[in-house]
Amino acid sequence: MTLSKLSLRNARRQARDYLVYFAAMVMAAALLYSFNGLMFSREILTLSKMMAQMPMLIVMVSIAVVCVFGWLASYSTGFILSCRSRELGTYLLIGLENKQVARLFFQENLMVGGCALVLGLLSGNLLFQAMRAVVFALFGQAYHFSFAFSFPAAGLTAVYFVLIYLLALGRSRRRIRKTQIYDLIYFEKKNENAVIGSGRSRKGIFAVSIALGIAGALLMMAGDLSLGMVGAGLLVVFLYGFFLSFASGIPAFFDRHPAGKYKKHRLLVFRMLTAKVATMGVLMATLSMIFTGTLISEGAGLVFRGLFVGRSAEKTCFDLYIGGSKGGIHKEYLDYIEGNIPIDRCRQYTVYESQDTRLIDYVNVKEAYLDYGYGGDPVIGYSDYAALRALAGYEAAEPAQGKYFIHCMSYLEAAFRGYDEELILGGATLSPGGIYTEHFLQRYGEGNGHEFILVVPDEAAKACTVHHHAYAAKTLAPVGEEIYDGLCAIRDEAEVRTGDYDAVYSKAAEEAQAASGTATAVFPLYFLALALTVTAATILTIQQLAESGRYKRQFALLHRLGMDVGEMKRALWHWSAIYYAMPAVPALLVGVPVLLNLARTPEPGVMVGWSSPAAVAGIAAGLFFLIYGVYILLAYTSLIRNVLPEEKDTP
């Protein structure tokens, strides 16, 4: 048999024995191809001019993803090398040279990588179609399936894969070339001897790390950036300290409470765990860090999405809006609109400010409110308000004599519900008449008020000072980016001329901007999150399933000693649950406070509903556990199948 044939046979066996790793590499190729596909797709890049930024962001994230997958491949090939050390040692024993064995290992891994690449490109095309559908949906465009294989995307994926494998296999190759027969043949024995160790220093580290973990979590939740950074640092120290000392910390606990370990199958679970964690403390801490990165990536994606959608929703209540100055709306705008935009209905109106800041002061105390420098409370006349509601497609507000309404952003509603003071405007005394909270272009003080506006009878409004004039329209066709750019050019010229900066918003342009933001910022973050989850979960699963043979022997003995198969299943389930929870729980403890703080960063009123901080943390954790759960379930069922003795109890 030639070395090539032996490599081929070994490659087949490796793909079968380490199916989880092989599947992860297929997924890696699929992910890389699908994102490269987005990057090279002209139809996607031309959806909006802002999409031009996407290739650069994808390339930047791809570099990080290649490093992550490179680490996965490097770790996995190193692990496979360790598991097969006896076999490789035997090749040396029968007379093969180190470089021949290194070449053998190199070739078989290249074959596995090549197969993963081909399968990944094929499945990646389907993934690309799914992502293409999502992008089209974001832009509100109809999706039609069209199978097209992108050669540039495939080429770039192949380049990434070569980098991943060269990085991984270079290390294994050097290791084999330098190694001695003895080291390979007796590798398992050395590993076993290193499994369990105990020392006072480890116990000390365990106690200190727990204390640092608690302190770090508290600092993270303090809500202060610098304290949070110190907290994050402490949590990193906690992760490594905890996992490095866990294998001796827990036995130390049971040394003090010996009876505790004999309850149910606790002894088995805890020893399986400490034996495993003792050899992978640094790895566990690193995986925990990766999971933290995953949660933060997913959560940051949700925060960005929430931010884009939240801001866009407020700005897109009118098809077209121009916020001018006190002097009025420039004629150039109106001429341009007349020549380029088919208008259904429109309204030119005035936003006023009252003599005092009574409501601003009130709401400033009640809420985290952003003050944009109005000299008085913002005011609009009822007839303008009614016209604007009609333009936005809202139900008409009931006019009521002697009343005033408040139209505010929804986050201020609760605060204004407690306001029941009368208003005196233009000699009229007005009592509270109700609150409306639909989107009404109230952000940043450049639209209809700033976060809120008082709606009063027209006569009362006219008695107030003019704040600015505005124009809103319902158009017969969306005001696309090109026409919107024309309006922006007029705005820029006017700014040069007058020094005033007008607010110009087009619903279609804003929506395209939100969709582009999502595609360029959120997609790469999820790309990274997926790569991190797949990598960490694969390594955990490989580590667990590699012990199947050893567990099988153990459970066969336990069966003989009289342990019920049902009890074995429970023990294995508890062991799997704790094993997979170990890196995930610290990640949750670190990631959730970070996300809660991150989601509170944008201006108030944006992160609401599904984008509220709690929802962001919950959805990010849910998404993470959804993927992670699939791995746990697959690993557990595989473990049950491989490890438990067959039930042939009836003699």
Add this chain to the structure above:
Amino acid sequence: MLQVKNIEKYYGSKNNVTKALDRVSFDVADGEFIAIMGASGSGKTTLLNCISTIDRVSAGDILLDGESIADIPAGRLAKFRRERLGFVFQDFNLLDTLTLEENIGLALALNHEDPKAVTRKVGEMAAKLGIEGILGKFPYQVSGGQKQRAAVARAMVAGQSLLLADEPTGALDSRASKNLLEIMTRMNESAGATVLMVTHDTYSASYAGRVLFLKDGRIFNELLRGDRGRGIFYHEILDVLAAMGGDVSDVI
């Protein structure tokens, strides 16, 4: 205590049947130390597996304290094994991730013993076997003899009534073998443990009170030690082995 009644065991399919046990019958009295000898392939381990409920007989019956093990429902077999049977294997079969104390305590934990009593019972049993000083060590940190003593302790700590030993000295040097056999004898004599030991080592068998010789799945001979010294019994065993036609070197 144990009655083996005319048991037969076949392996293989219709056209290729191997008879591992052929009408084997014998009784083991309470507190007896009995050895089963035979060359490789004679059916020793099959017999032990059938008695230990790991394997099923093709015909015949095995009774433990008058109860047929064939009548024990599948759901109770595991309980039966952990409460009634103790096992000692050639390769110790200790769990390498557990300390010796935990390996011994495991038998009690599987029996749902009160966790507070486990440490005390393990300590008492370890003292009897002379391993109380190494209970905190892991199997890879102790010698083969110490491992096997821990295995004996595990096999008896839960009060199991029948100790089944499969080549218990097979992986030990002569000194450790002697030590272990003396301990097993002492447990048999002082603690009243019933011992059924499968071995092909004449020296080990000479510690038993009775030796059954298996050949081609059948009981070829039976030898009682009676009041004779161990040395004489050893030579008598050798004589039977010679008469069985095996090479003496096979069984020493």
